[in-house]
Amino acid sequence: ARTNITRLLACDPDQLRTFQGLKIGPTFVHKNLRFGGHPSVKELGYPSYNKPGSIVYWMNEAQPQEEFVAFLDTDMLLRVPLDPTKLGAARGVVVSAEYNYLIGTRPPFASRFLHADEVPLSAACGGFHVFHREDLREIAPLWIEATAEAQLTQHTHAY
Template sequence: RVTFLEANQGQSCFDACENAELACQMHWFELLNNCDALRAGFPFGADHCSENFYGRDLPAFRPEDATLLVNQKPRVYAASCGGKHSKTRRLCGCGFRKGGSTSSRTFHTVYNVQPSRYFEWQVRYMHLWFKQADMPGRITRLLTANAADPLSATIPTHVAPPPRNPKDPGYSPYNKPSAVNHWLRKARPTEDVIIVVDPDCMFIRPLDIVVEEGSPIAQQAFYHFNLDSDEIPMQIARRYCKNCTFLDPIAVPMIVHRRDLLKIAPLWLSKTMEIRNDRHNWPNCWDNRTCSTVGLGWTAEMFGYVFAASELGIRHEIWDLQVVPPVHKEVITSIIHYHVEVP
């Protein structure tokens, strides 16, 4: 069953459905993304329909000039339940929550580091900002090491052994999926909502979005997957995710239901290893930043997560959850990802 609701101007479908004690269902945006459907949804006051715009807040109705707006690039800028614009009203498909009473408002934030002075100051600031921002739930440092370090005495820490890949021993991003997987299976957290961030993230306000099982939310990555193109992200996807029917260009922060992350984590690691073990066969531009921004030599772990989620059929909402420097504007997100360079 679905209930279609008109959101208020400037309101997201996430909030419109939430106010009706329902959950926004993302798949309806594809069916609503045409002029006929929008005219039926907004029968009064719409003078014409335009297909010249794109964005995650579309399809929508713009009252100031009585224009219906169809999303011109739905594959690249897929509509999001969280998308909103101060000048538009959205038509929202709302249904019953999939998680029902089993989805609780409990949170656990995690991030991965190695024992070093380089990470120590980031860790201390991370926990300071977490507290100052009044973040919900707990936070745990996932430490990739063979034993606890001195910081473990004052910082909530889970020690995860370093992953082993004899073919590629120097690639440290393996640590993230490996540590997340180890923590989930050994520490057995009970919180439903897991927030995965990087250590160089600054919390400036609470990030308390509740996700249901099967409906995670993540940040837009610096690249896109245009299914009709031969751009480098799609070249990579066609090699390592051949049967994937969708691809979510995502990055941290990722807000995932614990049961979804339990499925994703082991495949995330194995897909990352699959990509890295094939690195001697990569075309030059996959890792050469002079002809592409992808830099697969470092970002293989990001693609590993995307492909793992896609193979499992777990589709992400893409929201603006963070900003990165230089920030010369009012910050409305919960996180500033300040990006320190890895030495």
């Protein structure tokens, strides 16, 4: 079955006026959280708020009806159809790609966000994530909060 693809774009009105490429496909535009605008954003200039922020704004405003949502990094391409069920995605189960070079999934960093018995279950993953819609609705606000906490304390804890 065909599904929708929507690009999520963090962009301020001034940036949007000169943005090239809006016509390449459906685009959901929201406020750039790098400059504040969300209760969890405690400092300015950190662009990583936009990934979870995009999801929060899009989920709240677009109200997607698809059971699964695939979230791809901007440098990812789909070469074959993506079937969430065949990949193993389900309510409570997110599918992603292994990214062994990522930091932050081992103690002591991961211990700041997870219970001790959960730390061994964490995995370095990225590139794409396939979520059940309702899981994503629950996760995204927590993702912004965790991003804020990680950014504010990045220099006080080793990765």
